[in-house]
Amino acid sequence: MNAKDWLPAEIQSSGIARRLVAGQMLFDQGDATIGVYEVVSGKVRQVRVDPEGRNVVVGIAGPGEVLAEASLFSRTHDCAATAVTNAVVRLYRTAPLLAQLERDPRAALSFMATLVEQILNLRMRLERRSIPSARDRVRHYLTSNVGGRGRIVALPSTLKDLAVELGLTHETLYRTLAEMSANGEIARLNGKIRLVG
Amino acid sequence: MNAKDWLPAEIQSSGIARRLVAGQMLFDQGDATIGVYEVVSGKVRQVRVDPEGRNVVVGIAGPGEVLAEASLFSRTHDCAATAVTNAVVRLYRTAPLLAQLERDPRAALSFMATLVEQILNLRMRLERRSIPSARDRVRHYLTSNVGGRGRIVALPSTLKDLAVELGLTHETLYRTLAEMSANGEIARLNGKIRLVG
């Protein structure tokens, strides 16, 4: 996911920086694609909207991560991107980037690796959605996101967003977390959760 | 997804064919990866199993489609693959394939395109899982799979499998389809469904 891993220096420096305030939309679903974005600072949320108007968070990208890779091969964006916080992104236009990837096979391979990483990530999230019980779904999320030391999971943005990510209503998520907390399965510290099991 | 689109001829002909009988496992989750598989004939189902033993169908690949692309960058398989029908697959080993992709930038780009296609597909399925109502989920599936002429959707393998794909129990799927059929929203013809709306 990290741009430094696959973007050759000459392309990386050619990126066009753009500043976004919290809540500002970077592009909308259906917009014509221009290129690929790298998040320099802040967080950008990618959301798909289905015909009935429901939202699905496709992902939240933080510093160093890359947005809209799909636009290299597609004329329009299949999801919308909105800044969650104030943010800075850098745009790499499609044509030169494709040309560069064609010229530099190592970069192409690294880029393929980031795509594969996303596929694995999406599969994991799909797997999670197959879990019927809210409790187990939360546990699945927590165990697959423990960040190394201390069995601590940092929550991305708000609990409401997490509820959307898990495919639950926020009420159910609150209740489930409260229950797990009471059971001693987890400990809640502001913006973070520690697994105790 | 079609191997002919991205596999250079010399690699394509070097594939090692393997015959599978219905129900036979090609590889299991956790197995060491050997390479990428192309389905020549039949259907192969990829399934992830979570710690509690639930299954998630990651995808069903038919003739011309490619399996386990992820294994190019990963030591072990993150899902299991099993033949649904009698099938023939062709194996392309990791090392020579990677070398070839590095040598042939057009092939690399085409391969990237197949990866992106998968990402889009996974996102769509994730979006579907965010729909709470069984009826709407089925509708979402049908509308995103209408195959051009006649608003007809061909069902992959069995309805039970479709239920898993949709994240529903098979009972609920049967009932929902029966109800939609009664409403005149759909017409059922063996192995296929026609949208009437």
Next chain:
DNA sequence: CGAGTGATTGACTTAGATCAATGACCGTGG
């Protein structure tokens, strides 16, 4: 023919959605 599986329907239960209300917090503008 019997075993195994898919398709289907019925009866019942329950977990999660829905509706609703409240308190905490934050930024903003008069």
Next chain:
DNA sequence: CCACGGTCATTGATCTAAGTCAATCACTCG
């Protein structure tokens, strides 16, 4: 500075759609 509007977090009460358990029929395969 403080009142106000907005959103998040939280909890309660209620409802319902989907899950669970169960039985039957059709079909295929050895």
